[in-house]
Amino acid sequence: MNTELIESITKLIIEKIGKPSEEKLASESGMVKLWDHLSPENQYIVTGSDSHDGAQNSNGLVKLWDHVKADESKSAGYKEENTILPELETRIGVSSPCHPEALQEWVTKTPARIGIGRAGLRPKIETWLRFRLDHGAAVDAVYGSVQQELLKSLNLFTVRTMVDQKEEYIRRPDLGRKLSEEAKRTIREKCQYKPKVQIIASDGLSSQAIEKNLEDVYLSFLQSLDQLGIEYGTSFYIEKGRVASMDEVGEILEPEVVVLFIGERPGLVSSESLSAYLCYKPRKGTIEADRMVISNIHSGGIPPVEAGAYLGSVVQKILKYQASGVSLVRKEG
Amino acid sequence: MKGHEQIISAGIDIGTSTTKLILSRFTLVNTAGTTQVPRIEITNKEIMYKSSIYRTPLINDTLIDMKAVLKLVEQEYQKAGVRPQDIQTGAIIITGETATKQNAEEMLHLLSEKAGEFLVATAGPDLEGIIAGKGSGAQQRSKEMGKTIANIDIGGGTANIAVYQAGQLCGTCTLHIGGRLIEFENDKVKHVSAPVRRLLKQLGLSVKAGDQAAFEFICPVTKAMARILGNTLKQQLTEEEKVLLLGHPPDWKVPIDQIMFSGGVSECMYGQESSSGPYMDIGVYLAKALQDDPDLRSWEWIPPAETVRATVLGAGTQTTHISGATIQVDPVRLPLKNLPVHQLDMKRNLEDGSNKVMNAIQQAIQVYDPSLEGKNFALYVTGLPFLRFRDVQQLGKWLLEGYKLQPHPSNPIVIVLQDDLAKVLGQTLQAMQSDRDVICIDQILVEQGDYLDIGNKLQSEVVPVVIKTLAFHS
Numbered sequence: 105m106n107t108e109l110i111e112s113i114t115k116l117i118i119e120k121i122g123k124p125s126e127e128k129l130a131s132e133s134g135m136v137k138l139w140d141h142l143s144p145e146n147q148y149i150v151t152g153s154d155s156h157d158g159a160q161n162s163n164g165l166v167k168l169w170d171h172v173k174a175d176e177s178k179s180a181g182y183k184e185e186n187t188i189l190p191e192l193e194t195r196i197g198v199s200s201p202c203h204p205e206a207l208q209e210w211v212t213k214t215p216a217r218i219g220i221g222r223a224g225l226r227p228k229i230e231t232w233l234r235f236r237l238d239h240g241a242a243v244d245a246v247y248g249s250v251q252q253e254l255l256k257s258l259n260l261f262t263v264r265t266m267v268d269q270k271e272e273y274i275r276r277p278d279l280g281r282k283l284s285e286e287a288k289r290t291i292r293e294k295c296q297y298k299p300k301v302q303i304i305a306s307d308g309l310s311s312q313a314i315e316k317n318l319e320d321v322y323l324s325f326l327q328s329l330d331q332l333g334i335e336y337g338t339s340f341y342i343e344k345g346r347v348a349s350m351d352e353v354g355e356i357l358e359p360e361v362v363v364l365f366i367g368e369r370p371g372l373v374s375s376e377s378l379s380a381y382l383c384y385k386p387r388k389g390t391i392e393a394d395r396m397v398i399s400n401i402h403s404g405g406i407p408p409v410e411a412g413a414y415l416g417s418v419v420q421k422i423l424k425y426q427a428s429g430v431s432l433v434r435k436e437g
Numbered sequence: 438m439k440g441h442e443q444i445i446s447a448g449i450d451i452g453t454s455t456t457k458l459i460l461s462r463f464t465l466v467n468t469a470g471t472t473q474v475p476r477i478e479i480t481n482k483e484i485m486y487k488s489s490i491y492r493t494p495l496i497n498d499t500l501i502d503m504k505a506v507l508k509l510v511e512q513e514y515q516k517a518g519v520r521p522q523d524i525q526t527g528a529i530i531i532t533g534e535t536a537t538k539q540n541a542e543e544m545l546h547l548l549s550e551k552a553g554e555f556l557v558a559t560a561g562p563d564l565e566g567i568i569a570g571k572g573s574g575a576q577q578r579s580k581e582m583g584k585t586i587a588n589i590d591i592g593g594g595t596a597n598i599a600v601y602q603a604g605q606l607c608g609t610c611t612l613h614i615g616g617r618l619i620e621f622e623n624d625k626v627k628h629v630s631a632p633v634r635r636l637l638k639q640l641g642l643s644v645k646a647g648d649q650a651a652f653e654f655i656c657p658v659t660k661a662m663a664r665i666l667g668n669t670l671k672q673q674l675t676e677e678e679k680v681l682l683l684g685h686p687p688d689w690k691v692p693i694d695q696i697m698f699s700g701g702v703s704e705c706m707y708g709q710e711s712s713s714g715p716y717m718d719i720g721v722y723l724a725k726a727l728q729d730d731p732d733l734r735s736w737e738w739i740p741p742a743e744t745v746r747a748t749v750l751g752a753g754t755q756t757t758h759i760s761g762a763t764i765q766v767d768p769v770r771l772p773l774k775n776l777p778v779h780q781l782d783m784k785r786n787l788e789d790g791s792n793k794v795m796n797a798i799q800q801a802i803q804v805y806d807p808s809l810e811g812k813n814f815a816l817y818v819t820g821l822p823f824l825r826f827r828d829v830q831q832l833g834k835w836l837l838e839g840y841k842l843q844p845h846p847s848n849p850i851v852i853v854l855q856d857d858l859a860k861v862l863g864q865t866l867q868a869m870q871s872d873r874d875v876i877c878i879d880q881i882l883v884e885q886g887d888y889l890d891i892g893n894k895l896q897s898e899v900v901p902v903v904i905k906t907l908a909f910h911s
Contacts (some may be wrong), residue, residue: 115612158887203583204602205583206583207614208601209603319825319826320826322827324826324829324861324864325828327861327864327865327868328860328861328864330868331577331864331867331868365473379472396471396472397472398473398474399473400472400473403823406473406474406857407823407824407856407857407861408826409824409825409826409829409858410473410474410857410858410859410860410861410863412826412861413763413765413860413861413863413864414474414763414860416864
């Protein structure tokens with residue numbers, strides 16, 4: 105697949121007439137906001153590519169006109185200046201619910217698509233667009249790649265696994281667990297040998313997870329390690345890596361604990377969820393039960409900054425008991 | 438990651454007529470999945486011990502017999518087989534007319550010191566109603582049925598109303614309606630309390646000490662009380678009827694579907710007490726008048742899960758909250774008691790944050806420590822946008838800058854967050870300076886003007902928190 109094409113398609117910019125400045129906001133956050141198409145104001149949804157020529161936005165755009173007339177609008181209740189509707193997940197889509205309070209409570213309790221209403225037998229347009237958008241975002245997250253600037257700003261150098269193409273990465277999990285010969289050499293050259301804690305990052309199945317969360321979780325984690333007085337080695341980034349790639353790193357650098365930040369398989373709720381895998385002395389042949397994970401690190405799950413702060417105490421516990429995963433639970437008693 | 442933890446909670450209610458105590462055992466469990474950051478919740482509350490109902494020991498009309506109350510609590514602990522140091526959380530509430538006694542505040546704080554590791558002193562007519570509504574089961578029922586239920590807790594001195602809709606508190610109101618407002622002795626009236634005297638004057642009636650305690654004399658008074666209660670629930674109080682109002686008028690904005698009675702007087706209504714018996718007051722007459730009132734009968738009546746023990750049950754089992762599991766606290770600083778809460782609303786953005794923080798801290802000092810004696814407060818930070826790491830650093834800088842205004846650096850910095858960010862903010866504040874201890878907890882909902890008590894750190898790495906009011910009505 106052509107990743108660039110996908111990238112540009114997903115960058116849906118939604119803009120209100122006469123408010124071109126909003127464009128900046130939408131593209132900055134990277135998340136696509138859908139405008140209230142029921143609002144009395146005449147809005148339309150603009151989709152298009154801005155990745156290369158953001159200025160040229162009046163041509164070649166798809167325009168979806170507001171299909172509901174202002175006087176039929178039911179959304180008079182939304183008086184906020186900013187007419188962006190709250191996220192679908194926090195809003196009732198059923199037109200005239202029997203028990204709005206109860207439904208509202210359920211809807212806010214889960215990010216699943218409940219209480220979305222329907223139009224005849226079909227989902228409503230907004231729900232349907234949102235579904236396709238989320239699906240698109242998930243696909244993108246898998247095929248996308250991580251910006252070099254981000255890694256540079258965090259002082260992470262990049263090494264690769266035995267995988268070449270993303271298609272191969274998906275078909276051959278085994279190759280994603282092994283480092284290339286060059287990678288092994290680079291790691292040996294650049295990294296501190298036998299650190300207490302070795303930190304690695306990898307895109308895994310979601311480059312978005314790294315883009316959105318790595319900086320916050322990583323810096324916050326370093327701060328918590330500093331505060332606990334736990335020293336750490338030279339961190340780096342593995343492109344197209346799998347969780348067990350930490351075993352090879354363990355063989356080379358022999359750290360006590362490896363912490364691997366890796367993108368989770370994206371779903372329709374979030375395509376940018378990050379996991380932190382931790383393992384005490386991972387080596388070739390480490391069994392999965394000895395790994396542990398803190399998952400769901402993203403803006404809609406555990407906030408990345410808080411996850412980082414918490415991970416320090418998990419590492420402290422692993423060092424104290426010299427075990428991780430099921431072995432740690434056993435030792436803790 | 439540990440299995441579970443149990444803690445003991447106590448509830449003590451010192452009311453107008455009666456004092457009672459309740460002990461319960463809470464089970465704390467990590468309910469998050471193994472791949473998640475822990476989330477500690479109270480999953481079970483088991484009542485271990487219920488004391489008998491004692492007459493509140495008084496020295497005279499204006500003083501509580503503090504020694505007798507302490508002794509009573511000690512005795513009950515012994516009977517239950519617990520020591521004060523086993524009590525890890527809970528609340529004492531001083532209710533009704535007892536809260537107006539000269540030494541009410543002293544009594545409350547003494548008991549909170551002596552009767553447990555972390556036992557919280559609470560008072561205030563609104564809080565009485567809220568706690569009773571939870572203890573009676575009204576709150577739970579409104580949540581389960583999605584109805585609006587008013588719980589009316591009538592004890593010796595006051596009727597405390599709390600209205601719950603689908604589990605949420607909608608409003609409160611307190612009235613001078615209670616069993617002990619007219620007392621008897623040997624079939625004669627012994628005492629008529631001040632608010633009732635005002636009501637009598639208005640009704641053109643005369644009931645005074647020494648009068649015959651006959652039903653026909655008392656009946657018009659209790660009937661008037663029932664009528665006023667009905668009009669309060671309907672929010673149709675006339676100016677004259679406000680004579681029985683204690684504090685603010687009813688403040689809920691929804692019509693009430695069902696009503697529930699708890700408290701000592703409800704015991705008479707549900708037939709557990711038949712004569713004016715041991716109490717020698719108008720409790721029984723009042724119960725009868727409430728039952729016969731046509732207005733009150735127009736609502737559906739729901740029997741309470743607890744009658745006379747509703748408030749003590751609420752105090753013992755419904756006041757403790759558990760903080761988030763990822764917090765940053767200095768254990769030597771705990772427990773912290775009676776901290777007033779000052780809110781800092783960031784309004785979902787960090788723009789002008791430096792000023793927002795500075796103003797909030799300045800205000801808090803002005804309000805809670807005007808003469809700069811070093812009275813501390815808890816800063817409740819709400820409305821935070823999604824924070825990046827650099828935003829946390831920025832916020833930390835602003836906070837430390839603001840806290841320089843506090844004259845006593847020996848006080849810890851106490852910050853309460855709505856969102857799950859306490860650990861990172863606490864660590865950031867500590868990384869930036871080492872002069873002051875930091876207590877930073879999260880996932881607690883409080884309000885401006887509440888008071889907060891923070892208990893000792895438990896094994897599960899959380900702290901128990903009690904949110905309360907401390908208003909002694911006069």
